[in-house]
Amino acid sequence: MRQIVFKLRDGALRSGAAEVPVDVSPLTPDKLFGEGEDEIKSTKVWWGNRQENVERIFEVSVSGDASGAEEVKVVFEGELRKVKRIGYEMSAGEIVAEGSVGMHCGARMRGGRITVNGSADCWAGCEMHGGTLIIEGDAGDNLCACYRGETTGMTGGTVVVKGNAGECIAQYMAGGEITVRGNADMLAGLDMKGGKIVIEGDAVMPGANMSGGEIIVKGKVIDMMPSFKYEETVTIDGEEYKKYRGDFAIGEKKAKGTLLIRS
Amino acid sequence: MAVYTDVLCPFCGCICDDIVVEVGEDGKITKVKGACAIGRSKIMGHDRMESPAIREDGELRDCSYDEAIKRAAEILADARRPLLYGWSSTVCETDRAGVELAVEIGAIIDNTASVCHGPSILAIQDVGLPSCTLGQIRNRADIVIYWGSNPVFAHPNHMKRYSYLSKGRFTPGGKKDRKMVVVDVRETKSAKLADLFVKVRPGGDFLVFSALRAILRGHEDVVPDEVAGVEKKDLLSLAEMIKNANFIITFFGMGVTHSGARHNNIANAIEFTRAAHLHTKATIMPMRGHYNVNGFNQVCTWLLGYPFSIDLSQGYPWYNPGETGAVDVLVHGECDAALIISSDPASHFPADAVRHLARIPVIQIDPYPNPTTEFADVVIPSAICGVEAEGSVYRMDSVPLRVRKIVDSKFMADEEIIRRILEEVRAIKEKEGE
Known part of the structure; x- marks a missing residue:
């Protein structure tokens, strides 16, 4: 089982007085299967009208291995109310949002x-x-x-x-x-x-x-x-x-x- | 003195086009004839914003147009989730420039429809709209239904020019040849004029539409004795009136678009109109508010594919009212800068939305100061479209019209302001790219 944890950094979504949502649709088990830790960290996600490396917004930790997307587990942690499209178009594997x-x-x-x-x-x-x-x-x-x-x-x-x-x-x-x-x-x-x-x-x-x-x-x-x-x-x-x-x-x-x- | 006839009124969605305006030797409007009290007040003009201004240490400081436009561009170019809102009391040419600006900065662009007839548009997209022009109604309608709408106050000339009180080719007797029905939650002034007033429990319109649909389709047996405060016998007599009519028009307003089931009320109202087609000719039309609220929806649809509440942040138009509406992004505290044009969200938005708006940088473009000015950081006064600037607008029945320029003005037109901001934004982005 390969486990990938994305922990939202405190205040990472702040822009002035606003909290701009982040779109995490690229972070599904099937899309991340086969990617190395560095590739996962540099996956681009839309934050407002600009794209950012996922690492700028989330602390990322990766452990274990998988032979297919169904063996990949993605965990989201932190204050996730402004995190949109978790598991969007997902086809296999598991996501847990804490x-x-x-x-x-x-x-x-x-x-x-x-x-x-x-x-x-x-x-x-x-x-x-x-x-x-x-x-x-x-x-x-x-x-x-x-x-x-x-x-x-x-x-x-x-x-x-x-x-x-x-x-x-x-x-x-x-x-x-x-x-x-x-x-x-x-x-x-x-x-x-x-x-x-x-x-x-x-x-x-x-x-x-x-x-x-x-x-x-x-x-x-x-x-x-x-x-x-x-x-x-x-x-x-x-x-x-x-x-x-x-x-x-x-x-x-x-x-x-x-x-x-x-x- | 100069006299202008057949002037179009830039106030409500009726766009009355029979107004007479007199202009004195000094180029100031002296008299307005034929308009309602609200239209007259708007054309006469009052209490203008005199100068562009930028807020410094809590106070607005007068500045030049150049300085205000530059500051506005800096705020917008820097924003990560900017909102461009308003667009209904201005002309289509401004709206087109606004769409270009929204695309350039990856903004959310939305007009006042989202707190007005946006739900109607959602419903129309779901089920279509059997509609017509106001001229057809004037000439043919023998049953006029105002549902959740109070034209006596909101569209004062509507009944006289286009519906119940007007005289048309096949309705020469005016109101003698028509019947008026008002459906509302209370007996409004309009309801007092009606031949039949149906009082619905607040939030119960959806149920009444469904009951009427079932009756018009021949299933009155399933309908219970009372539906949302309306007795079945009243529903049956309304259905009977409909069946015996030649041409029915249902005008609907905020009472149904923003209560209970909201856009689903309208989808159901349209389906009720369709059910009436089994018996006669029936049409339905939203009572659009601002004179060009429809025009923005038209412009956005032909430029972006969607009519309002469009999020361009990811480089393509994403349309999802409930998520991408102005009130949605403000209440959720999502947007970090806003441009408000020809609108006053501080007066009309929910408190949470206004609170967030007061916390972020706000640019206001408007001929008049209003409560939004109280917290705007950049204020840019503009010419009044239809009085001091010309352009294209769409009436509530989607008929395009051209509003005229009657008098000269020292103020810049809305379109020019938006285009100048767009140029400045492009210059900033070019510099950043270097």
Whole structure:
């Protein structure tokens, strides 16, 4: 196992009164596999409108060896809230972030595993195609959704959020599975086409414009969509759920989404 | 005395083009006829910023245009995450120069749409926009819906010139040939004029749109007895009005773009318009605020591919409102310098955003002093577009118009200021490269 640790230097992102985010998309196990320590340290990352050697911003330590990207583990340490695109487009290996992370963590990820030991800002797991993303804290808005102008969100993989999730999670979701242990804010599964979302807490207006897939809400639904049709009561794992079909706002033929709410 | 007729008003997105302006022997405007109170005040002019200035030891010190422009260029060339914001109360020629400046310095460029109709643009990109021109509405619309919009206060001449109160070719009786519907969270002055007022619980618009869509698609059976404070029977009668109309226009404002589901409200409003197409002709239009807020979005789209909130820091346009909007980068404390043109974020942005703005170097270009001036480090006064400078603008219905220069001014035009800053930035970069 090859382990690469990036520890954010104190105050490294300061520019006057501002704290300018750094984009660490080049620092994934698959992109760093096969690189020597010096090459890793001189990898260019965008910090604001200029590129810098990663070493200027992070303390870098490298240990062990790997025969493939799947044997590479990347660890981020320090105050990571302004560190964006951790694990962006990652395809193999493991990333652990020791703390709350900035936007786009695990976005467009295809494989491997990311663990965030804290909360993740907006667009985590956005347009994710595969792999596993575990967020120990809360997730921001647009978790597992898609970028502006796209009409397909998450298509595969597994995401677990142990805290609450923000607005519009899983917009245009087409596949994969998301579990939110806490509550999900407004419009979870908006425009959803496929896949599965389990919300163990409460949800606000879930399933709007849904044309496929399944949303299970174990807590309360606040502002139930007025365009869903109650079908029957079903039993899942010994619990009774009300089963609704929708969204009839998009017309009867397309309304093939399933919304299950614990009674 | 000189009299100018058919003058275009550089205030709101209506850009009324029937204004009469009288200019006295001394070259000063003496009278404005046909404009609303706000437009008249803007064209008459008042309380100008008199001189360029640079802040030193907490106080603004008057200086020359050359000195202020040079200082502005130094601040921008040095910044790692600069923000260029405003751009809506100026002409497209300025906006084009602004985009060039943003590309040169790897800035974030954003206009007032991001705190106004930016959500509408996001929705339009998702689902399209069945729209029309204001002229079509004047001549054809028999149902006018104002949703989350209060034109009596925000667009005072809108009803008279283009909608409910105007007389058109197929609506010769004016308001006798039309019905007006207002949907809002409270009974506004506009609502008092309406034939039907629908009161929605704050934040409940998304639910009402979905319910109306289901009804218009023939699924009224699934709709519950009450939706977000609106009784089902009222929704059914509104749907019935829509089905029996010839031409419907829905004008929507801040009440829906910045409440509850925000841009998703608008996507749903557009889908509601589409559902009405199963029965009749229906159109929808945002009530754009600043006269050229639309123009900046047009210019940015044809130059960069995106309409607003564009981050050029990595050498290509990255468009992600929520991350790259002016308020976003300020609230997150990300940007380290800002140029504010023809706008007043100190009055309109959230407190956290203003607090950060006050901490970083700020360059302000504006004809008038405003609360942003209180902490601006470089202040550059400019000519008023549409009164002292000419240029192209886009009306709320995306019709391009040319605003005129009526009187001479001692102030530099916005475009020239931006171009001069751009030249200085290029000179600094050339020096650094040597």
